[in-house]
Amino acid sequence: MIRALYIFAIILFFPLLLLQSTLVPLISIVGVIPDLILILLVYFTLRMGQIHGTVLGFIYGFLLDMITGNILGSAMIAKTLSGFVTGYFYNENKLDIYFKSVVFSLIVLLSATIDSFIFSFFSSVELEKSILLRFFEQGMFPGIYTAVISLILVMFHPRRNPF
Amino acid sequence: MLRFISSVWWNFKEYIILILLLVISFISLSLNQNPAIKKVRAIAFGSFAASTAILSDIVNIAKVKSENERLREINAELMLQVNKLREYGVVNENLRKMIGLKDTLNYPLIPALTVSKSFTIAQGTVTLNAGADNGVKPGMPVINEKGLVGIVYATSKDFSIAKTLKNFELKLVVKDERSRVDGVLKWNGEDLVIVNVPKTYDLEPGDRIICSELSSIVSLPIPIGVVVGLQNVETGIFNSIKIKPYADFSRIENVFVIGVIESKQKNDLELNFFKR
Numbered sequence: 001m002i003r004a005l006y007i008f009a010i011i012l013f014f015p016l017l018l019l020q021s022t023l024v025p026l027i028s029i030v031g032v033i034p035d036l037i038l039i040l041l042v043y044f045t046l047r048m049g050q051i052h053g054t055v056l057g058f059i060y061g062f063l064l065d066m067i068t069g070n071i072l073g074s075a076m077i078a079k080t081l082s083g084f085v086t087g088y089f090y091n092e093n094k095l096d097i098y099f100k101s102v103v104f105s106l107i108v109l110l111s112a113t114i115d116s117f118i119f120s121f122f123s124s125v126e127l128e129k130s131i132l133l134r135f136f137e138q139g140m141f142p143g144i145y146t147a148v149i150s151l152i153l154v155m156f157h158p159r160r161n162p163f
Numbered sequence: 164m165l166r167f168i169s170s171v172w173w174n175f176k177e178y179i180i181l182i183l184l185l186v187i188s189f190i191s192l193s194l195n196q197n198p199a200i201k202k203v204r205a206i207a208f209g210s211f212a213a214s215t216a217i218l219s220d221i222v223n224i225a226k227v228k229s230e231n232e233r234l235r236e237i238n239a240e241l242m243l244q245v246n247k248l249r250e251y252g253v254v255n256e257n258l259r260k261m262i263g264l265k266d267t268l269n270y271p272l273i274p275a276l277t278v279s280k281s282f283t284i285a286q287g288t289v290t291l292n293a294g295a296d297n298g299v300k301p302g303m304p305v306i307n308e309k310g311l312v313g314i315v316y317a318t319s320k321d322f323s324i325a326k327t328l329k330n331f332e333l334k335l336v337v338k339d340e341r342s343r344v345d346g347v348l349k350w351n352g353e354d355l356v357i358v359n360v361p362k363t364y365d366l367e368p369g370d371r372i373i374c375s376e377l378s379s380i381v382s383l384p385i386p387i388g389v390v391v392g393l394q395n396v397e398t399g400i401f402n403s404i405k406i407k408p409y410a411d412f413s414r415i416e417n418v419f420v421i422g423v424i425e426s427k428q429k430n431d432l433e434l435n436f437f438k439r
């Protein structure tokens with residue numbers, strides 16, 4: 001079962017990355033774009049558990065760094081930590097509550113904020129900018145946008161478990 | 164001992180795995196310049212770029228009409244400018260002949276289309292549908308009709324990836340076209356700025372900024388942007404000059420790669436001068 005989830009997670013990664021790099025920049029707001037890969041990571045982490053979520057985050061980060069030209073290691077660190085933090089919310093008995101309510105978006109908000117904030121340290125050399133300002137500009141705003149997009153998954157999540 | 168290790172593993176396996184993966188990630192940070200890694204990355208994005216090219220074509224069809232209208236208007240303006248420049252060129256050619264200077268201004272242009280973009284707040288890259296087979300090489304500048312867009316970073320057979328000016332890794336020597344003052348341009352996460360410019364240097368809002376011939380990356384006089392403001396004016400002895408780029412990075416589609424890279428011979432000669 002876990003192996004099947006891993007395979008689905010890797011298979012779904014590539015079309016989502018395709019959308020992320022072609023269509024998502026069209027809906028950017030002041031340079032801020034949502035992270036569809038992170039939504040996928042949170043979804044599978046809540047299904048598979050903390051360890052598998054951490055490993056999946058590592059894999060996603062590695063693939064992202066290889067394909068998109070980021071510094072190798074930057075997305076790996078950010079996504080690994082996001083998967084680990086998301087894993088704290090893993091609970092087999094609460095999957096229905098997570099996926100059919102706003103709770104999922106709140107978890108995405110937390111993970112996306114952490115992911116964007118950590119990733120920003122590899123992207124910017126403006127160290128004199130205050131941490132709080134950086135947290136809001138490069139952590140919170142992308143996190144909020146990603147959480148809003150994740151509401152779409154909540155609205156259209158099937159009643160029966162697809163996996 | 165084994166029982167202790169087993170106990171530690173079962174109690175802390177999540178943290179052990181996290182630390183292990185983070186260590187691997189940090190080791191990867193140091194491997195960015197490794198030639199083997201660069202080759203693998205070029206193959207990875209080249210393969211992926213082939214599929215983004217298909218989706219990008221579908222998306223671009225929807226924007227073709229408005230793009231055509233915009234391009235027609237630009238064509239008309241350029242036609243008038245070209246006519247004026249043609250006259251200047253004739254006069255210039257005559258003057259050059261008179262003083263015997265060599266003509267150096269024939270740059271090969273390789274047309275390309277952006278097939279995907281990766282824009283974080285401070286690390287912008289675009290993937291182009293022209294690669295090594297089209298003559299593109301790392302280090303070549305990428306321009307559009309407005310000015311410099313970025314520099315080619317890596318190539319595969321049919322695609323290449325370019326870092327835009329909005330990328331903290333790109334630092335460029337630039338020149339004020341009016342006062343001929345040089346400075347170093349970089350992206351600070353929010354704005355393009357020329358940093359550490361002495362207050363005595365003559366730069367004013369409205370000045371055109373072009374690539375400097377002193378640059379070891381792009382020494383062609385390609386327009387970059389316009390000065391929009393000065394920062395740190397009252398304190399210290401340096402200003403930071405804020406630049407508004409001519410190119411609109413959120414709308415980059417049709418670009419040209421200038422088929423010129425810096426002469427190794429020239430760079431070696433200049434380095435030898437400083438080694439004496």
